[in-house]
Amino acid sequence: MADEGVRAERESDLKSVARGGTLNFIxxxxxxxxxxxxxxxxxxxxxxxxxxxxFEAVALFIILSNTCELGADTGLTRMIxxxxxxxxxPDIRRSMAVGILPGFVAxxxxxxxxxxxxxxLAAIFTNHQHTDAxxxxxxxxxxxxxxxxxxxYTVSIAATRGFGTxxxxxxxxxxxxxxxxxxxxxxxxxxxxxxFGVALGWGVPILMAFAVALVWLVRLITKVxxxxxxxxxxxxxxxxxxxxxxxxxxxxxxxxxxVTILWIGTLLVGSLLDAAHASVYTASTRYLTAGSVVNYAxxxxxxxxxxxxxxxxxxxxxxxxxQVATCWLMTLAWPLYFTLAIFAPLLLKVFKPEYVAGASSLxxxxxAMLVATAIGPVDIVLLMGGxxxxxxxxxxxxxxxxxxxSFLLVPRIGIAGAAVAWAASILFNNIAPLAEVRxxxxxxPFGRGFPVVSTSAAICFGAFGMAIRLSVGLSxxxxxxxxxxxxxxxxxxxxxxxxxxxxxxxxxxxxxRRGRRARPVTV
Numbered sequence: 001m002a003d004e005g006v007r008a009e010r011e012s013d014l015k016s017v018a019r020g021g022t023l024n025f026i027x028x029x030x031x032x033x034x035x036x037x038x039x040x041x042x043x044x045x046x047x048x049x050x051x052x053x054x055f056e057a058v059a060l061f062i063i064l065s066n067t068c069e070l071g072a073d074t075g076l077t078r079m080i081x082x083x084x085x086x087x088x089x090p091d092i093r094r095s096m097a098v099g100i101l102p103g104f105v106a107x108x109x110x111x112x113x114x115x116x117x118x119x120x121l122a123a124i125f126t127n128h129q130h131t132d133a134x135x136x137x138x139x140x141x142x143x144x145x146x147x148x149x150x151x152x153y154t155v156s157i158a159a160t161r162g163f164g165t166x167x168x169x170x171x172x173x174x175x176x177x178x179x180x181x182x183x184x185x186x187x188x189x190x191x192x193x194x195x196f197g198v199a200l201g202w203g204v205p206i207l208m209a210f211a212v213a214l215v216w217l218v219r220l221i222t223k224v225x226x227x228x229x230x231x232x233x234x235x236x237x238x239x240x241x242x243x244x245x246x247x248x249x250x251x252x253x254x255x256x257x258x259v260t261i262l263w264i265g266t267l268l269v270g271s272l273l274d275a276a277h278a279s280v281y282t283a284s285t286r287y288l289t290a291g292s293v294v295n296y297a298x299x300x301x302x303x304x305x306x307x308x309x310x311x312x313x314x315x316x317x318x319x320x321x322x323q324v325a326t327c328w329l330m331t332l333a334w335p336l337y338f339t340l341a342i343f344a345p346l347l348l349k350v351f352k353p354e355y356v357a358g359a360s361s362l363x364x365x366x367x368a369m370l371v372a373t374a375i376g377p378v379d380i381v382l383l384m385g386g387x388x389x390x391x392x393x394x395x396x397x398x399x400x401x402x403x404x405x406s407f408l409l410v411p412r413i414g415i416a417g418a419a420v421a422w423a424a425s426i427l428f429n430n431i432a433p434l435a436e437v438r439x440x441x442x443x444x445p446f447g448r449g450f451p452v453v454s455t456s457a458a459i460c461f462g463a464f465g466m467a468i469r470l471s472v473g474l475s476x477x478x479x480x481x482x483x484x485x486x487x488x489x490x491x492x493x494x495x496x497x498x499x500x501x502x503x504x505x506x507x508x509x510x511x512x513r514r515g516r517r518a519r520p521v522t523v
Contacts, residue, residue: 028174032292034175043279043351051283052274055266055279056275059266072158080162087231089224104148114140127273139198160213163220168216172209180209181205250391258429265418265422266278273414283348285361306384306385319443322376325376326376331457331501334374338366341363341370348362360416364423372426376445382441398428401421449502456493461490464482464485
């Protein structure tokens with residue numbers, strides 16, 4: 001009976017992750033496609049210098065917006081499930097102000113600073129080339145106005161995930177905002193509009209999404225408060241602030257460094273070379289979103305469940321969730337990264353022929369992501385286990401490594417140097433927390449499905465893809481043949497070993513979701 005109870009708990013945990021991961025996967029795939037199409041539209045409609053100016057301004061905006069969030073997005077994702085487990089329901093509504101308001105205020109302050117420093121920042125990020133600097137400065141000034149809203153929006157949408165639902169995250173953020181940004185920017189660039197119009201087309205959808213997210217968040221809070229159950233006494237305001245920011249403050253710095261690692265390459269390439277090279281580098285690395293959508297879907301689903309389990313001391317169940325989530329992540333992401341690594345020169349032609357110069361960058365980063373994916377969402381495990389200071393240390397070292405290698409390599413080997421620097425930081429920022437999670441929490445990602453997925457993906461997509469490239473060459477017909485043969489072989493192998501990879505559980509959850517689809521949504 002005890003074994004049956006353990007199995008039931010394990011299945012319940014994994015179904016929870018599967019439901020959230022599936023919904024986020026759908027939303028993330030849509031978001032990845034929409035963001036990729038946006039890059040294609042920009043690169044096709046604008047010159048490399050004009051596109052580079054847009055990408056550099058967006059890179060700076062994302063880094064600054066994440067700075068304003070102060071880590072409160074992860075803080076609320078962890079805090080809300082914890083408060084619910086402990087019966088501290090009255091503290092949930094109050095924690096919203098604790099998490100959202102500081103970021104909004106920080107956004108106002110940083111927006112003012114950025115607006116007045118737009119010209120010198122633009123000069124630095126364009127290697128002091130006057131025409132490019134003027135465009136970037138315009139983008140910076142317009143987008144600065146959206147910094148407070150962007151910070152508050154990201155924290156608000158993260159708070160909805162803390163309630164165990166991924167619907168607002170998928171519908172509002174992953175799909176809705178991305179659709180509006182594509183439509184806004186696309187309409188302006190196709191009509192031949194300037195930097196001011198393009199910036200508005202990209203920024204206004206954030207404001208619209210924020211309004212919807214706030215309404216949804218209030219509904220979720222009200223629903224939890226009206227649910228019968230025991231209630232703990234409200235915590236004092238000072239104690240609540242202290243509890244929240246003691247965990248979140250290190251995470252705030254970590255988040256800044258993590259996003260900086262993602263986008264610093266674009267700014268450094270523009271600063272050390274020019275905006276045209278920044279455009280090629282950014283476009284080539286955007287292919288990584290094909291794999292990151294899977295990673296994002298798993299991470300957003302796994303975080304609340306891990307917070308719940310680790311807060312309750314259920315490390316064994318947390319290990320199962322971590323291992324199966326990693327297996328599912330590899331099942332979907334490894335074929336994508338092998339494909340990107342092998343067919344990079346062909347895939348980059350979708351932008352313009354001159355963007356093939358970024359092939360080496362894409363190849364290097366795709367290989368690094370194979371390793372990172374095999375380790376799974378290890379940083380989230382470390383964070384949900386309460387080790388935010390260690391997470392901060394890892395990301396800080398990774399950023400320092402990225403910067404040092406970029407300044408060393410970009411002037412010598414161009415955008416490939418930026419890719420090598422990013423790849424090195426990716427590897428460190430996954431291997432280091434893996435060792436820490438193993439030491440502190442006694443967890444690791446290598447479950448019984450790991451050898452099946454890794455071997456089958458490596459053979460079907462890696463080995464077969466290299467055979468195609470070396471024997472036939474890179475062309476659309478050879479790529480089509482590769483996709484068909486590799487996908488069919490991989491699907492057959494995974495079906496044969498579906499129980500080891502827990503794919504039966506995932507499929508069963510999907511069938512259950514389809515069976516419930518006719519029911520009205522009450523979230």
